[in-house]
Amino acid sequence: MPAKGVAMKVLGVSGSPRVGGNTDAAVHHVLGALAQQGIETEFISLGQHPVKSCAACYACVEAKRCVLDDPNFDLLYSKFVESDGIILGSPVWFGSATPLMMSLIDRVGSVARRGENKLKHKVGASIAVARRAGKNFTFAQLNYFFLISEMIVPGASYWNVVSACQKGEFDRDAEGVKILDNLAENFGWLLKKIA
Numbered sequence: 001m002p003a004k005g006v007a008m009k010v011l012g013v014s015g016s017p018r019v020g021g022n023t024d025a026a027v028h029h030v031l032g033a034l035a036q037q038g039i040e041t042e043f044i045s046l047g048q049h050p051v052k053s054c055a056a057c058y059a060c061v062e063a064k065r066c067v068l069d070d071p072n073f074d075l076l077y078s079k080f081v082e083s084d085g086i087i088l089g090s091p092v093w094f095g096s097a098t099p100l101m102m103s104l105i106d107r108v109g110s111v112a113r114r115g116e117n118k119l120k121h122k123v124g125a126s127i128a129v130a131r132r133a134g135k136n137f138t139f140a141q142l143n144y145f146f147l148i149s150e151m152i153v154p155g156a157s158y159w160n161v162v163s164a165c166q167k168g169e170f171d172r173d174a175e176g177v178k179i180l181d182n183l184a185e186n187f188g189w190l191l192k193k194i195a
């Protein structure tokens with residue numbers, strides 16, 4: 001973590017292939033609120049930067065990096081490592097996170113754990129977006145990644161879940177938007193405390 005007074009950076013990743021959809025909007029919402037707190041932010045869409053799934057080759061054990069030929073993953077991994085905080089958002093698909101998001105988590109998590117854990121003590125928060133069911137399960141799935149990575153997860157006034165189905169419906173869930181505002185407040189507060 002940077003010393004006090006040094007700029008902090010938060011990376012937000014959306015696991016939806018629907019560019020400009022509800023998950024993109026939710027992640028952008030939290031990043032916007034963090035930017036208002038003076039925190040540098042960056043957004044990446046897995047829809048625009050899809051990553052391959054883990055090949056279970058275990059080459060990362062020796063190489064300490066992922067050996068798959070995948071420039072999108074290399075870009076994302078470097079951004080995870082350089083960021084102080086990470087926001088992961090996923091739509092709910094058949095009750096769980098999207099394959100895009102799980103591919104990213106599987107590979108970032110595997111590589112980061114080889115040798116010195118590159119994610120330790122970073123701040124992480126997840127957001128699950130769905131028409132109706134599966135939000136809490138997906139929220140938990142993403143949090144498992146943060147917790148096994150020795151990251152610190154701030155809470156909010158509710159679990160970070162948003163109800164939305166068609167593109168553009170994110171703003172209609174007033175309670176969901178309020179939860180994300182509270183999450184951004186707590187996320188920024190924690191980042192500054194531990195900086």
Ligand SMILES: Cc1cc2nc3c(=O)[nH]c(=O)nc-3n(C[C@H](O)[C@H](O)[C@H](O)COP(=O)(O)O)c2cc1C
Nearest residue numbers: 016018021022023091093094095130131132133164
């Ligand atoms: C393949 C697929 C599976 C889905 N499964 C669920 C589900 O299990 N529960 C649910 O409430 N919504 C489900 N949905 C609806 C999406 O979660 C919802 O449309 C969400 O707003 C999509 O976010 P996005 O706009 O960021 O892609 C599914 C959508 C797709 C395309």
